[in-house]
Amino acid sequence: MNIVNSSENSSPRLIYDLSYLQDDEALKDSALIVFNSQRENHNDFLKNNFHEDKNALDKVSEESLHSALNETTKVSDIVQDRKLSNCIAYNFDNVKDAIISEKLKYLREKVDEIAKLRIQEFFKLEGHFDFENTGHFWYPPNGYMGWHTNNRNPGWRFYISYVDKPGKSFFRYRDPISKEIITSYDKQWNFRLFKVSLDKSLWHAVYSDTHRFSIGYTIKFDE
Numbered sequence: 001m002n003i004v005n006s007s008e009n010s011s012p013r014l015i016y017d018l019s020y021l022q023d024d025e026a027l028k029d030s031a032l033i034v035f036n037s038q039r040e041n042h043n044d045f046l047k048n049n050f051h052e053d054k055n056a057l058d059k060v061s062e063e064s065l066h067s068a069l070n071e072t073t074k075v076s077d078i079v080q081d082r083k084l085s086n087c088i089a090y091n092f093d094n095v096k097d098a099i100i101s102e103k104l105k106y107l108r109e110k111v112d113e114i115a116k117l118r119i120q121e122f123f124k125l126e127g128h129f130d131f132e133n134t135g136h137f138w139y140p141p142n143g144y145m146g147w148h149t150n151n152r153n154p155g156w157r158f159y160i161s162y163v164d165k166p167g168k169s170f171f172r173y174r175d176p177i178s179k180e181i182i183t184s185y186d187k188q189w190n191f192r193l194f195k196v197s198l199d200k201s202l203w204h205a206v207y208s209d210t211h212r213f214s215i216g217y218t219i220k221f222d223e
């Protein structure tokens with residue numbers, strides 16, 4: 001299938017803001033149950049294990065991107081380099097300090113189910129496609145995830161995020177075509193879809209000065 005810009009430029013679009021999902025009560029309600037459970041059950045973990053970083057904004061700055069671009073080893077993700085982020089990570093077997101929670105995984109399954117349907121509708125997919133949870137994070141104030149590509153696992157990403165205070169956190173990325181750096185400030189609910197592609201690396205980063213909760217998926221299908 002072809003997904004193209006409505007503009008004269010016919011290069012495929014690599015990033016979408018599915019803001020119409022802000023009216024999707026079923027999706028939001030199921031995600032909120034997960035996020036509220038994190039708050040209720042992992043507050044002690046937050047107090048004891050989260051290390052806020054006063055330099056978080058520097059870690060996601062344009063200068064930091066230029067440093068990352070000059071490194072011989074380009075950072076893909078937090079599994080490869082845990083120091084990429086100080087966020088609280090959930091249900092990653094290969095991240096040493098991740099919280100492994102069957103309860104949270106169980107609660108998240110409802111989100112998975114609805115999110116998969118919404119993505120299927122968006123891309124008008126028929127038949128089988130891969131849809132896997134590959135991100136579940138809590139960014140407390142002064143939380144960040146530095147510049148990275150996710151190139152070890154190409155495919156579309158769909159991220160649902162919720163923040164306590166809109167406008168105090170953001171998703172920042174470098175447009176893979178124009179190389180322009182775009183800062184996309186968070187609304188209370190955010191539904192971002194973007195493509196991780198080896199030939200057009202989408203460098204991106206996250207910063208938060210509020211409590212920010214996110215669940216992300218990797219989607220693969222024949223295009």
Ligand SMILES: [Fe+2]
Nearest residue numbers: 148149150204
């Ligand atoms: Fe990422």
